[in-house]
Amino acid sequence: MSQTVIEVSGLKKQYRSSVGRSKITALDGIDFAVREGELFGLLGPNGAGKTTAVKILLDLTRPTAGQARISGLPAGNPESRRRVGYLPEGHKIPGYLTARQALGIFGKMSGLDDATIKIRSLELLEKLRIAQWIDVRVKKYSKGMTQRLGLAIALLHSPHVLLLDEPTDGVDPVGRREIRDILRAEAAANGTAVLLNSHLLSEIELTCDHVAVLRSGKVAAAGSIEDLTRRAAKYKLVPTAPVDDALVASFRDTGAGVERVNGHLLMTVDDVTHLNALVDKLRAGGGMLAELSPVRSSLEDVFVDLVRAVDPGAQPTVEGAAL
């Protein structure tokens, strides 16, 4: 059984407004856990609290209530970051450094010796296809190259936990696939737990095993991608002969959503039992099935539905005053 390496429970964060006494709730008691070797996606609209959660895990900011632990240690303990790699969104690696120097400085700060830094630097830069730029100053790098270097810095000390904020931002499609492959390989080979924070839902869908969707500082949904996309799944039913309106109406009477699309039916049902009951009805009416297949929603569909469902504006909640 793999161990839980990131634990967040009842995490709450309120920011004080710069004017007045009002408080802005960025996180309102969230819980999630990431196991070793797991690729976990944190999703949410702007202001949902994703970055705040990551910042609390790194002790960049402190929670108002609740707990955040990495490898069993409280996030406030510097030792909890011993095997954590972090790639912040919009990071600024000092432009006056070359890749070799940046890796050297941040490697030393992570407690690595010179020999390990040298070996790992070359290995990672080769893997990320920027090895030929090792002695060029970072200020000459393109956005995608800077992002690759940022990932190399995050991976340098072979972390057990990787916290990545928009890791493929500015990276070309081939590079994205390579980064995805690297993350999957790290998780599989070293048991690295990866917490991915991204707006690119297709990237999350392709990379992660589990996700949590944050909305207004709360976890709106969480689970495996398969579960989440199945929950809102529809079934495509292709009958051998057209289904009459009375039968469709009887389907609807059971609470199913039914749409006619190009001669077949798109049906939204509660569960498999419900689906089978509808199929029985069809057969009882003399109808026959030519095809029955699930129509999965994309993660984006689920995300948009969740975000629009309750909070159309998706703004952080405010106590005490209007924004």
Added chain:
Amino acid sequence: MKVLMANIEDVMREAAARWTLVAYFFLSTIFIIIFASAINLDIVDGALAGAKLFGKTVDVSGTMSIEKLVMGFESGFSGVLYVLCTFLAIFATAHLVPRMQEKGTIDLYLSRPVSRVKLILSRYVAGLILAGSNVLYLIGSIWLIVAWKTHVLHPRFFLAGGVILFLIATLLAFAFLIGVVTSSTAVSIMATYGVFFFGVMLAGHARIEAALSKEWQAMGIKFLYWVMPKTAELATAVVATVGGVHNEVFKITPAPFVSTAIFGLVCLVLASWLFQRKEF
């Protein structure tokens, strides 16, 4: 130790890449060259026959020995170096905290397994090493020029470096405090120069107090005098140390050193505490 080494490397590389290091040492070199060309000594059979400083003839008649002249030169220049070194050092190091605190950069530093206090203190030491190397360069060069021109070795001149570095350490602690609070290099520099001049001004606190009509105002000035670094008193201490003089104007007393050290220590502790508590 690795954290300290990483910070020293970072600070030095930044200083080199941003031309700070070049400008810092270039200005110092200009000063050294001017100094070297300004002194003209006429030494006959090991005795001083004549001397010119900036083209002006210095009276060396009577009992003035070459050793005494060297001591006079060096004690005078130590006062100039006191101001020059301090100003250059603050200009070259005040950015260390504000730049580190920039969004996107601070995350990279704080995500390491290093306590914030250790991080800021390492950066402080790195800044002091940068400033100290320049102080050593200036003092050492001038000492060598004087030794070369006069064949007089006067090691007390290096004591000036110690006092100068002491003041730089104090003011850098203050610059770090302002840097942590404001994240602004410009404000850090202005505030630190302000403290330097305010300290000079407060040296005349007795006269200011006498001129004030209300007792609480006089008490306030006295309080400020004891709280602020004693920049004027330290300057006279530098001259007195190098020149080996002790009179009403140039004297060495422990009080200015102690109160200045307390000021610096309080600033450094406050800067570390605020950096530790700060949310990014």
